[in-house]
Amino acid sequence: MNRKALASVLLLCIALASVVVGVVYFIRRDRAALVDQFASDRQGQVEAAAREVADALDDAADDLRFAGELLSRPGSVTEHRRELLALLEVVGQYKALVVIDREAAQRFSIMDRRAGPAVTRGAVGTILMESAREALARPPGDILSSPPVAAIPGGWFRVFATSYAPSEDGPGGAVAVLVDTEPFFAPLKLIATGPEARLLLLGARGVPTPLSDATLVDWHKRLEAEAGSVPAFASLVQRMREGQRGTVRLSEGEAALLGLGAADAIAAYMPIRMRGGAHWSVATLATTQELRAHERGVILRVALGAFLVTFFLSVFGAYVVIASRRAVALQESRRHADRLAHLHEKTQKILDNIPSGVLALSSAGRITAVNQALRERLPPTAVGAQLPEAFPHAPTAVVDRLTSLVEGACSAERVLSLHGEPLALFGEEGQYRIHAVPLERHDPEVRVLLVVEDLSNVHALESQLVRAEKLATVGMLAAGIAHEIGTPLGVVRGRAEYVLGKLGAQHPQGAGVQVIIEQIDRVSRTIRQLLDFSRVQPPTAVRGVALGPLLRGVQELLHGEAERRKVRVDVDVPEPMPALSADPDQLQQVVLNLTLNACDACEPGGTVRIAAHVEAPGEPGAWSGVRVTVRDDGCGIPPESLNRVFDPFFTTKKRGQGTGLGLTVVAQLVRNHGGRIELDSKPGQGTCVTLWWPATASAPGEERHAV
Incomplete structure (x- = not known):
């Protein structure tokens, strides 16, 4: 019998060596x-x-x-x-x-x-x-x-x-x-x-x-x-x-x-x-x-x-030889029993110290063991209970998915997993990877292991890294934009100044040419702001801005564009309205970008409504200032895209119709002014963007913002 065991081990070693040689050859x-x-x-x-x-x-x-x-x-x-x-x-x-x-x-x-x-x-x-x-x-x-x-x-x-x-x-x-x-x-x-x-x-x-x-x-x-x-x-x-x-x-x-x-x-x-x-x-x-x-x-x-x-096979062959001797059978059994006890203790310590949660289920579906990482998040009565009792804060649909995952792994005799899905296991929704690992049928007390990996922090870090990379690319993109747009803008401005010089300030068309020059200057300022986009800087020209004239100026500026798209733009600003603490150009840019996006989302015959309200603090620490809303009755934004609309270069428009930077710039400008922006949208029902903007302590006087 010893010779047969040694021969089997030798043949296995030869076969393994042949495989290694073949792998090296093919490499x-x-x-x-x-x-x-x-x-x-x-x-x-x-x-x-x-x-x-x-x-x-x-x-x-x-x-x-x-x-x-x-x-x-x-x-x-x-x-x-x-x-x-x-x-x-x-x-x-x-x-x-x-x-x-x-x-x-x-x-x-x-x-x-x-x-x-x-x-x-x-x-x-x-x-x-x-x-x-x-x-x-x-x-x-x-x-x-x-x-x-x-x-x-x-x-x-x-x-x-x-x-x-x-x-x-x-x-x-x-x-x-x-x-x-x-x-x-x-x-x-x-x-x-x-x-x-x-x-x-x-x-x-x-x-x-x-x-x-x-x-x-x-x-x-x-x-x-x-x-x-x-x-x-x-x-x-x-x-x-x-x-x-x-x-x-x-x-x-x-x-x-x-x-x-x-x-x-x-x-x-x-x-x-x-x-x-x-x-x-x-x-x-x-x-x-x-x-x-x-x-x-x-x-x-x-x-x-x-x-x-080869080493383990040799050990196995030696074990077979030793096990064949009846005189040392009891000694070998006791040695293996001690070894198993040591491995069990080591396994328990490893399970208690790994960051992933592990729980053991019996053949009847009862929880028989829980490691330290998961024990802190489950009720004290989890051991001995069924899955629904162990996750009392989880929705019924989530618990049913876990139960189906365990039953499927046991019947298929293979590992089944849920990879990185949003689940509300402990009351709040998070990203989890769950594995159901079936074990041998010999021990009904530990029939299947349920491994729970919490990926919420990893997912959040990945999102932050992706956003940081997108913001880093804006600086590189800005140089190209400055070159591509700056050259024709400089030429157009030069020709406009030339025409204005020929016509004279008293000519009927002189005011229109002056508007062209002013708008070119504003676009030039926007290009310079884009170059500084990746650096968070406070506004440099903050003063009290009258909101009513500014919103009506935006309405007048977009009048031709709205008529071309057959969209109506309404402005509702009550009087009196406190002045906003803002850089006039940046505030105009925020409202203009939001209104243009709303017009893009509307079908012919649609309506875009710009409204403003004074928000007084209802309790200590609450927000106080002005709330500006831009509401449209357009197509809306899909739910899966709501958390990405402020990311750089993300756009729901068709190729060539949007750069994906408009809302990113808007969010940056709002944050720089100490305000905040909120978005509410439902597909087919329209979108509402809310700006919470701080107001100044004094009235704006007669200041008007040029459009």
Whole structure:
């Protein structure tokens, strides 16, 4: 009998060793597929970052062509200079500008007042003139990019130039702009932040930019003399100069020379093209050392598991041999009994000290044991009771679900779970993960274990982290918005001032043009506020604001929009009404955003009602101030979306009709003023937004807020 047991153990060990060898073989065979997938992922990252950079360069090229279009239109040098000065002040990356005519003579030049002395030196003006003259030889709209301006430290400043065709009212010429290109290439920094990746960025003339890794730049300089030492890297540089895209695999030795560690490396590269201009080329070199370490870890874990299983099988074989001896049967039984008692005590201590709640149920459905984590939340009479008696504060439907879960696990003989569902187990609703674990049928006192994990705190932390990440992205988005909106706003404002100057203040249309300029200024202030959105700052221009004129001003401002949508906007403000303590522009922005959202939710023929009421404190510590409500009879908000409407970038509107920032900005402004905002909505019955706003101690006098 002993020989049979030993033979069985030996055969099991041989089978296990065969499995381990097979697993190692398949891991190594699939390593090439993992490397290919790794290369594909790196290529995708490079393409996404390069696409953002290309969009930024195309925006700069479009600005340059737009400047050429402005110069082609009729107008004096002073007018053209003022229009281009607005462009230079709005776009922070533009530092200087030169315009020449078709005879290569300078018409005028502009320098950014915020630029340092390195930009205003004479050498920069010479480079601008040379680039503008060189652009005259190219077709209109074709963008010329100069090498990095050596006179300015850092290596990021380049000159973009283009020619513009003559028109019937003006001669042609060329315009050149000194551009700080470092912000354009900022997305590339995100794909090479770790120590396992390196970045190589070749400029429009094939020379590495300051964003490139220092080791790669050094090898780039040594390629002509030592190309044989790094053939794959030399091939990569050649392909980048030719504007190709793809991936290159570098051997372990070549990767070590390039500072990527002792493992193969993958280089993903692609060009960054500017419409109508030259191209840059970017590449990331990433080591596969992590893949190799993962492979070794898997092999080590498999080998360790095989060793442990072999060890336990050997112990089992020895136990079989010993158990076959009748003389020591009683001693072995007593030893195992002591071992079981020790394990039972250890198990009880472990159960009492784990954070998850565990209770044991008998075959009859009675609770036979409860660990410490759950004992504190159940009634003292829980042990020996049924599930409904153990959870007296839980709704009947919740208890029925627990009972069904336990019965299903016992009948199916497998673990059944409820994953992260909102349940009111202890009176208040929370997030719980519940597992029903069936045990052997031999012990009717412990037939099934019910494990209760409270995920409420984890869920709350996850929600806070998601909101924090969304708020962090607002700062990044604000720079793009300022660039995209600021440039056309500056041009529109310049043209409006020009028209107002031509018409004169007494002209019948002069007041309308002045309103356009004021609204452009307000939008500009909104852009600046968006840039500061991620920092909680108190309002800077708080004073007493008369609510009635402000609400009627919003009604007048939205009159045309309401008529277009066939929606009626009513305002109900009783008199007298105390003044609100607010920044007038921010208060107007809050009411305007809420009213526009209400109009969007209404069908033709709907009504939006804006009302205000004075709230006097009914008891000590209660709220006192003004309550403003914006109510509509539109489509309403689904219940599952109510707790997300104030999150950044969340919107229930169709794609392209909303950014998801309106209510987020409203909530931020209300909190900054010491107020609060509440929302009540039912699908099909409309939505009501309530603002609780503090009032000032004194009357507002005759102050009126301009709309």
